[in-house]
Amino acid sequence: MITRTAAELAAALASGETTSVAATRAHLDRIAEVDGAVHAFLHVDAEGALAVAEASDARRAAGTTLSALDGVPIAVKDVLTTEGLPTTCGSKILEGWVPPYDATVVRRLREAGLPILGKTNMDEFAMGSSTEHSAYGPTRNPWDLDRIPGGSGGGSAAAVAAFEAPLAIGTDTGGSIRQPGAVTGTVGMKPTYGGVSRYGLVALANSLDQAGPVTRTVLDSAMLHEVIGGHDPLDSTSIDQSLPPLVEAARQGASGDLSGVRIGIISEMSGDGWQPGVLTRFRESVDLLVKAGAEVVEVSCPTFVHALATYYLILPAEASSNLAKFDAMRYGLRVWPEEGASAEEVMRATRDAGFGDEVKRRIILGTYALSSGYYDAYYGQAQKVRTLISRDFEAAFEQADVLVSPTAPTTAFKLGEKLDDPIAMYLNDLATIPANLAGVPGISVPSGLADEDGLPAGFQILAPALADDRCYRVGAALEAALLDQWGGPLVPPEENLS
Amino acid sequence: MPEITRDEVAHLANLARIDLSDEELDHLAPQLSVILESVASISGAAGDDIPPTSHALPLTNVFREDVVVACLTPEQALSGAPEVEEQRFSVPRILGEEQ
Numbered sequence: 225m226i227t228r229t230a231a232e233l234a235a236a237l238a239s240g241e242t243t244s245v246a247a248t249r250a251h252l253d254r255i256a257e258v259d260g261a262v263h264a265f266l267h268v269d270a271e272g273a274l275a276v277a278e279a280s281d282a283r284r285a286a287g288t289t290l291s292a293l294d295g296v297p298i299a300v301k302d303v304l305t306t307e308g309l310p311t312t313c314g315s316k317i318l319e320g321w322v323p324p325y326d327a328t329v330v331r332r333l334r335e336a337g338l339p340i341l342g343k344t345n346m347d348e349f350a351m352g353s354s355t356e357h358s359a360y361g362p363t364r365n366p367w368d369l370d371r372i373p374g375g376s377g378g379g380s381a382a383a384v385a386a387f388e389a390p391l392a393i394g395t396d397t398g399g400s401i402r403q404p405g406a407v408t409g410t411v412g413m414k415p416t417y418g419g420v421s422r423y424g425l426v427a428l429a430n431s432l433d434q435a436g437p438v439t440r441t442v443l444d445s446a447m448l449h450e451v452i453g454g455h456d457p458l459d460s461t462s463i464d465q466s467l468p469p470l471v472e473a474a475r476q477g478a479s480g481d482l483s484g485v486r487i488g489i490i491s492e493m494s495g496d497g498w499q500p501g502v503l504t505r506f507r508e509s510v511d512l513l514v515k516a517g518a519e520v521v522e523v524s525c526p527t528f529v530h531a532l533a534t535y536y537l538i539l540p541a542e543a544s545s546n547l548a549k550f551d552a553m554r555y556g557l558r559v560w561p562e563e564g565a566s567a568e569e570v571m572r573a574t575r576d577a578g579f580g581d582e583v584k585r586r587i588i589l590g591t592y593a594l595s596s597g598y599y600d601a602y603y604g605q606a607q608k609v610r611t612l613i614s615r616d617f618e619a620a621f622e623q624a625d626v627l628v629s630p631t632a633p634t635t636a637f638k639l640g641e642k643l644d645d646p647i648a649m650y651l652n653d654l655a656t657i658p659a660n661l662a663g664v665p666g667i668s669v670p671s672g673l674a675d676e677d678g679l680p681a682g683f684q685i686l687a688p689a690l691a692d693d694r695c696y697r698v699g700a701a702l703e704a705a706l707l708d709q710w711g712g713p714l715v716p717p718e719e720n721l722s
Numbered sequence: 723m724p725e726i727t728r729d730e731v732a733h734l735a736n737l738a739r740i741d742l743s744d745e746e747l748d749h750l751a752p753q754l755s756v757i758l759e760s761v762a763s764i765s766g767a768a769g770d771d772i773p774p775t776s777h778a779l780p781l782t783n784v785f786r787e788d789v790v791v792a793c794l795t796p797e798q799a800l801s802g803a804p805e806v807e808e809q810r811f812s813v814p815r816i817l818g819e820e821q
Contacts (some may be wrong), residue, residue, distance in 0.1 A: 247791025555802030607774030
């Protein structure tokens with residue numbers, strides 16, 4: 225049961241071969257069995273999930289369903305608010321907080337009949353690339369428990385990779401859906417900015433954050449994307465336009481014909497700092513796309529070399545402002561440094577006790593970048609470079625329908641390896657960050673295991689804004705060709721997990 | 723590119739309302755300097771004639787009719803509060819003794 229894809233589960237539910245209660249229970253059992261080792265979940269809601277599953281089965285027995293994924297269980301990253309379920313964002317400052325409202329993404333999952341298994345682990349407030357910055361302890365990579373599952377959405381990716389959930393929701397500000405996908409051998413999709421509502425997504429950087437699907441197959445991502453996407457009046461940056469048909473694009477791609485599709489290889493994304501085994505799998509994947517009929521061109525995006533610096537100025541600036549709301553007044557932690565302390569003293573003590581190292585680093589960096597005297601040199605300059613990065617994308621998309629690169633420069637590194645070296649940690653997001661700065665969609669699809677270490681590598685496909693369907697079409701074509709070659713999906717060694 | 727000193731970090735932490743300990747200041751100041759050094763490459767990357775982008779989408783402000791819709795009840799809104807008094811958020815004193 226648990227190794228089935230969401231599409232397979234949906235079909236089994238439709239044919240009456242299984243029930244939502246059985247599927248949900250199987251995943252809850254799996255969580256009980258392996259999550260002690262993986263630690264993908266911060267909170268499991270067995271009772272709530274089973275109640276929704278029962279309702280789904282009753283509905284189906286009466287001849288109706290709410291969506292194509294009605295009854296298929298899902299896990300949700302702990303950065304999205306869930307009414308009645310704790311939401312911590314991986315931070316001590318929100319320990320025990322139970323939101324009084326649902327994020328729009330969560331509401332849409334409920335309206336579509338998906339049982340929510342629980343909330344997944346993440347780097348605190350989504351700041352990190354390894355899930356080691358969670359205040360509740362790291363998540364481990366199912367491929368090797370001594371290694372990181374990527375971040376910030378390591379919990380969602382690990383849950384899906386370890387068969388604890390067929391589907392999960394992630395959020396991607398600089399790669400937090402795609403990089404965990406790459407290092408856990410799963411699929412992660414960052415939709416076009418504005419394509420999925422941010423209402424109820426606890427903001428890290430408003431102009432970059434985007435929620436999206438975390439799955440094991442491209443088709444599953446497309447199905448989930450269609451459930452959560454689309455205009456939301458509660459999010460002023462939500463695009464008021466309907467989505468292109470995504471499931472159809474994935475099915476079209478899976479047929480294996482990419483004739484007429486122009487693939488652009490970003491020349492800046494290889495060379496020094498890129499693991500040879502990751503690059504080998506990348507080049508083989510490109511060859512498979514050519515075999516499927518695609519045409520390949522090399523494109524240059526010269527300002528991408530500044531993307532990392534641009535991101536690490538814009539993100540802390542937005543984050544330092546966003547996190548000002550954690551002030552110990554209306555919700556969350558309140559720490560009294562001494563009896564009778566003032567509001568400001570309580571605020572200082574609470575924020576010191578409640579935030580971890582990485583969050584403090586970025587708040588202070590952002591405060592610096594926004595302070596008078598430095599604003600123009602840092603934040604102002606970063607906003608200009610952001611324009612240049614968008615222009616590079618525009619020029620590249622004139623030559624190619626999609627752009628491709630490895631998703632992350634290396635496979636999963638060891639826990640602790642980069643924890644106290646922020647720059648080394650930040651370099652993981654080199655290939656994923658440009659898409660967030662320009663608001664374009666991107667998907668990571670497994671490209672195989674690197675020869676050096678036998679760990680998964682990811683293939684990234686970027687498309688112009690609003691052309692998310694192209695990610696699904698090309699991603700599904702690559703996946704079909706690779707599955708053919710491998711004779712089945714990549715599965716982490718089961719002996720790791722017991 | 724200016725190096726960020728321990729005193730500057732203390733000042734920024736004060737602005738950000740975080741009580742950093744001495745150990746945290748010792749730890750953070752050199753790390754922030756390294757980060758700033760690595761983002762310094764950005765100066766000169768874009769000329770004066772390049773317009774800034776604050777947002778990936780070309781958005782303009784939108785207005786809507788002022789319609790009354792369902793919202794949180796006072797109980798729901800107060801449900802996460804550290805302290806509640808008479809259906810209000812109870813907060814530490816805001817003014818000093820002399821005020």
